[in-house]
Amino acid sequence: MDYIKLIDKYYGNYPELRNVLVTHSRQVADRALRIVDAHPEWTEQGLVDRAFIEEAAMLHDIGIIFCDAPKIYCRGSHKYIEHGYLGAELLRAENLPKHALVAERHTGTGITIEQVEREELPIPERDYCPQSLEEKIICYADKFYSKSHLGEEVDINKIKYNIWKYGHAAFVRWQELVELMGEADR
Numbered sequence: 001m002d003y004i005k006l007i008d009k010y011y012g013n014y015p016e017l018r019n020v021l022v023t024h025s026r027q028v029a030d031r032a033l034r035i036v037d038a039h040p041e042w043t044e045q046g047l048v049d050r051a052f053i054e055e056a057a058m059l060h061d062i063g064i065i066f067c068d069a070p071k072i073y074c075r076g077s078h079k080y081i082e083h084g085y086l087g088a089e090l091l092r093a094e095n096l097p098k099h100a101l102v103a104e105r106h107t108g109t110g111i112t113i114e115q116v117e118r119e120e121l122p123i124p125e126r127d128y129c130p131q132s133l134e135e136k137i138i139c140y141a142d143k144f145y146s147k148s149h150l151g152e153e154v155d156i157n158k159i160k161y162n163i164w165k166y167g168h169a170a171f172v173r174w175q176e177l178v179e180l181m182g183e184a185d186r
Helices: 003-011 015-037 040-044 050-059 062-066 080-093 097-105 113-118 133-142 156-164 168-181
Strands: none
Touching: 003 015, 003 050, 003 062, 015 040, 015 050, 015 062, 015 133, 050 097, 050 133, 062 080, 080 097, 097 133, 133 168, 156 168
């Protein structure tokens, strides 16, 4: 599957936004692939498809084009929190349902249906927490890279702070991801 061709289909007329998307997604994909390579047992056991990890990581934020975030050249009309499910809808329309789940479930450490209801988030009422190992790997890798500071890795303490703002349950999900990935709490 040619993910660059798909990105160009939607972002070809928006070079600055395309650069943000591709640069950020490449960083996420590279980290996700390093994690996969550090756990060959996942591939051997059929839990992870390395090619899928790269594709899904490169497409996880494809929905940002629909959102209003001028600092990163997004000129859409939707709130940024909507980019996950909007990207998932786009990927489903492209007949990529498994990739769509990654797009839908990568925000934060996942968004529970209780959060959607309690915070009255402008997204369909359902659970957006990563389920599969592949979804969890990409969700985790994504936390280390910001689209507004391309090329930089986010400091672990800033990641923790950002996640803690969403409550204890979100932080527990983060700790579970750290443990699963086997990376030291730097």
